[in-house]
Amino acid sequence: MLPPTHALRSASTSPKMASTFFFLFLFSVKFLGTAEANPNYREALSKSLLFFEGQRSGRLPLDQRIIWRSNSGLSDGSSAHVDLTGGYYDAGDNVKFNFPMAFSTTMLSWGALEYGKRMGPELQNARVAIRWATDYLLKCARATPGKLYVGVGNPTADHRCWERPEDMDTPRSVYSVSPSNPGSDVAAETAAALAAASMVFRKADPKYSRLLLSTAKMVMQFAIQYKGSYSDSLASAVCPFYCSYSGYKDELMWGAAWLLRATNNPYYANFIKSLGGRDQPDIFSWDNKYAGAYVLLSRRALLNRDITFEPYKQAAENFICKILPHSPYSTTQYTQGGLMYKLPQSNLQYVTSITFLVTTYAKYMKSARRTFNCGNLVIVANSLISLSKRQVDYILGMNPLKMSYMVGFGPNFPRRIHHRGSSLPSLAARSKTLGCNGGFQSFYTQNPNPNILTGAIVGGPNENDGYPDQRDDYSHSEPATYINAAFVGPLSYFAASASSP
Template sequence: GGWYDAGDHVKFGMPQTYSASTLGWGYYHFKDAFQSAGEDQHMLDELKWFTDYFLRATFRNASGNVVAFAYQVGEGSVDHTLWAPPELHNLPRPAYFATSATPASDQAAGAAAALAIMYLNYNTVDAVYAAKCLDTARALYAFAKANRGLGYSGGFYGSSYDEDELSWAAVWLYRATNDAAYLTDITAVDGTGHYTGWLKKIIASTSDNWQNIWVHSWDTVWGGVFLELAPITNDPKHWYYARWNLEYWSGAPHVDPTDNTFLAGTPAGFKVINTWGSARYNAAAQLQTLVYRKYTGRTDFTDWARGQMNYIMGNNPMGYSYIVGYPSPAQSAQHPHHRAAHGSTTNSMSDPPNHRHVLWGALVGGPDTTDLHVDTTSDFVYNEVAIDYNAGFVGA
């Protein structure tokens, strides 16, 4: 189970758990859209491929406590020495485990979030399987709390800290169980109003403000945390944190009329926070605006999200879609940085000159701040594809 990360053959823990939870997040809120499109079962199958993997990767003792969680398979620095499809991959693939001696609470908490969301999405499909997901989610979260530390990635997906993943897991466990202890883990304060829960990582006290320029992504899921936390607590501060992020991205007026802090766009108006995989961040921001609209009924960001998606779909200065195969292979990026789609048998990114396979529906990296995109197999900044790229995009 599980998926290779991107154009390579490593199962990295951070994007794996992020992608599973974010894909599930989109399905949780917009299930009717997937049903209308006839993609309901497809989505459930994709989600279960993730969660089957997390269940198998979780090792528990006779008391039910987690003793190990396998969060990475493969080594990026080794894998990247070979340009070949998976059937020709013959390099060593070490596995990395979170244990009490080698903690990876960021990875374990991320998996807990994905499993808790799967419980909510799957409970009416298979209650027994859903219950197993929830039970494992609770155990993984407890394991992460008791064994703090950041997992290994070989320099490819280094996590900044674990409090955001712990908060992401806790908010979904609260939704799944209605156990207020999970909320307390996030929002606890002392007698002076200073945070003692997970929020203390980013906010000192309940009287302080915080403004998040980053979007919900593999290394920081605060955007998602506050969009789910605010409707539960109805704390004006939590709503402010959730909304400010969307105002910053979209250019919609801030609640504070004196605040003119906005993310710059390309000449054509596409918002780029990072050139490497710009479309993934943009698509995740679109998903956030849609979740906000669902919870509040407000349409402040709807036109912005639609315009950004139209850009991704081909209404851009390059004149083609950043979704491989849409609306046709000839009208989209044709050379994604992806070993299996390219299909080289000679360890060369230029052989064959054209891909053997169409990687239908994959979101390539996207443009830079000048609207330029390079549709070349060797360019992993503009043209790689990855599971975390598509995770937010599918929900948007």
């Protein structure tokens, strides 16, 4: 796992347009350099979704494409007399943390909703990736009345071992929240995931969609009625791994925003407004959802012309003004090679999540034919697309090291990723069980990982565009589901754009 450190105006006048073009010129000169051929976005999209098959827990299907993985966690939930098999391991470990898993599911679903028509045949693979998570989240929400299961596997014990998921012999402890031990953050994120997914399956599988939505409503009501942070309720079971550092108010807004989109029920709009003041973040992640909620809610102001959501549109634009490199309000650092740099721990998780928001807001702007201002700088949709493209291209290899940070994409990519299954011999190569300590020889070797986790995006380079490719350097070399999940949307956008005449 990856711990963290933690009114539209017209652009018609020539001085304002000049400032916009100047911004685009500076951006191109500083970050884009000489023109190069575009990466193969469609290949990257396909591989970004394939990665999720390598993270599967449970009994694997016959059409499993990452064939060095095998069944694992088949008794998950048995200690609580429930079936909690399935779902995803969050990163390079063998724990199922529902908080980041649900966020990954929400982002995959959002990508399918916004960009599904651009995905081509990969839309079906996106649905499969989403359903692998939602099948598990449904079990967690419906297994025991009044209780939401939020994780499987003792993280402290797991992190002392280096073993394949197929060999796990650490405790598969089960964790839950309830009225007496609340978890509004993890519950509201679970509701967001189920509500977003319900729209993905609305036409493809109406019965499943209805089940997802009814469960989302139930879980969201639990989050609202029994307020509290799951970090307080579960302590060392989730901290410091996935503490809810930002509190639970952002998840309440995020979950309600997704249920509002799924149902159009004014109850959720009124609840969102009752939450009061809006934070002004300059980050978006599995922990802090404010910026995502603002962009999602701004859709109602931009596309539906609902003026009651104007404050959220303004909050979304304030967020973007903190991201753009030449904005007078920017709080975002960029590396010499042009990569957005937020925090040293798994920086690419922030790059992919923020890139999703920037791309999606630009999409809304284009549909509404709007611009906005960061001070005296006029921002047009294409300036946001340029920033997004630079981040996507950097991750795919257009960077000072000429290294793709997506495993298996391009000729030069990370070979020693911090991932147990990838770094250890598969069952086919070595059927003998490797116990808790049996894999550390492989962990410390300088040899490349024997199994290619195709599509995995690692934590990424440091602030100087450097990447040592060391297995023990988890903050740079560990992949995670939430890095990939947010990348699917922008990849879909550019895959379709690149193939357009």
